[in-house]
Amino acid sequence: MKSIYQQALGEKFDRLHPELQKKFGLTSDQKLMVLGQGRMTEIRGTPLILRPFLSIGSKDHLIFAERGKEVPFTLENYAYVDERGRESISYIRRFFFPYAIRGFDAVMSFDNEKQSLIDDLGKSGCLSTQMDLDVTREGGLLMHSREMRVADKFSFNGPRTSLYEHYDEKQKAFRVHVHVDHPLLGTLLMYEGLVHTEFLPITANHIPDRGILT
Template identity: 65%
Template sequence: MKSIYHKALGEQFHHLHPELQKKYGLTSKQNLMVLGQGRMTEIRGTPALVRPLMSTGVKDHLLFAERGKDVPFTLENYVYEDEEGRETISWIRRFFFPYAIRGFDSAARYDEEKQCLVDHLGRSGLVKADFDLHVTPEGGLYMESKANHGPGGMSMDGTVTSVYEHYEEEEGATRVHVHTEHPVFGTLLMYEGLVHTEFLPMTFRNIPQRGVLD
């Protein structure tokens, strides 16, 4: 059984660094979860005057106004079949600021009709992004949104999200860089840092109870 990332990358998948193949090759049949822990070197973006408008995004674990450096970070990936039997991977990200814990959650699936990876963003999943994926010469994974849709299928194609990961042998960890840019407001969110990853048995107790997004 191929993972959703293996499907999206095709034969390129085998050119990923072996540690990234382990992470992005997980399927629901393996009954494993990914736990990542690290620090974001920097989190920045969004003009200060616009940040108060992010309250809805904060509640939905989609956007947040806090910015900083050397921010503790955790990531949980769960691979499961959703209510329609589709292979799904949840991304549960937590950023630990001095006075708040903020989330950025999503659930990724492979769309057989579109032949691409689709990320359902936020706890609600009402914002969706179609991603192109490719493997870099260094064995890293680069993903960039090629179409974005808001509630009711509203087009948000001006907004672009790029994600880049590569494995650093000396650190024994993955370097992560995520950037979301709006055509008017500029960078909505950018974070980058180093994440150490381990694989743990997935039990009934740690499976997300509503699909992704709790």
């Protein structure tokens, strides 16, 4: 079975760094999860006066208002088959601030009809977007979102997300850069940091609904 990233990238997948091929080659057949642990060097974005409005999104693990430096971070990836029969991977991100733990969650799957990677956002998955993928000359992975859709019914020109990830040979870890940008408000959220990962065995009953932990 090919992973959703292999399906989306095609022959480009073989150009990824071997460690990225291992991580993004995860499938439900393997019965493994990826556990990442590290720190985000800096989390920034959104004018201070607008940050309270982001608290609305924190309930659904869409976005959050807290900002800081050297923020402890964890990531859990579960590969599973969703209720529509699609191979899917959950992204369960947790940021540990001094007075709050915030989530930034998603589920990615490959849509055979659209021949594209779909990113369902938050715990509810009510917002979704298609993702364009590419591989850099150094073997890193680039992902850029398109317009957002609400309940897969209508689209709007909302925030766009860009993600760049590459493997740091010296640190033996993944370097992650994420940028969420709004066409009118500018940068809503930007973070970058170093994440060490390991592969752990799982059983089916370890995977919660939509692969997202509450």
